[in-house]
Amino acid sequence: MSRRSDQRREAVFALYQHDLTGRPLDDTLPKDAATFTQALARAALARQPEFDDLISRHAEGWTLSRIAPLERSIMRVSLLEMLHPGDVPAERSIPPEGAIDEAIETAKAYCGAEAPGFLNGVLAAILREHRAADGATSGNGSENGGGR
Structure with a gap:
């Protein structure tokens, strides 16, 4: 894992x-937590x-x-980076797909077998909802590949 991944995990x-x-x-927070983690x-x-x-709106049937509290925390950090990248230091930001990938990897390591898919x-x-709303207001289709 990268240093940024470790710092995300600490958060x-x-x-x-x-x-x-x-x-x-x-x-x-760890006493020596990096600024990014904080x-x-x-x-x-x-x-x-x-x-x-x-x-709550998107977790159908749940x-x-x-x-699980850990899954909620993973999603909250991911959502921050997906929807509000300006809230974290710019040099540390990742694309939304990267935030989802980080969340999935964390869930694979620390949560139950069903958590990554959930x-x-x-x-x-x-x-998808955010991009549709953003596209409706700005017309800037944000799709830029983002694949692996």
């Missing part, structure tokens, strides 16, 4: 611990109501409370 786990324990985010975690937490609404489905549906 996910800090959010996960915050979600489970209710402790302040600063208490769940920015991701803080921005994802600040936008949590927005992200939780999106997850309530937010039924989704996260992929929810995040891809949100991205």
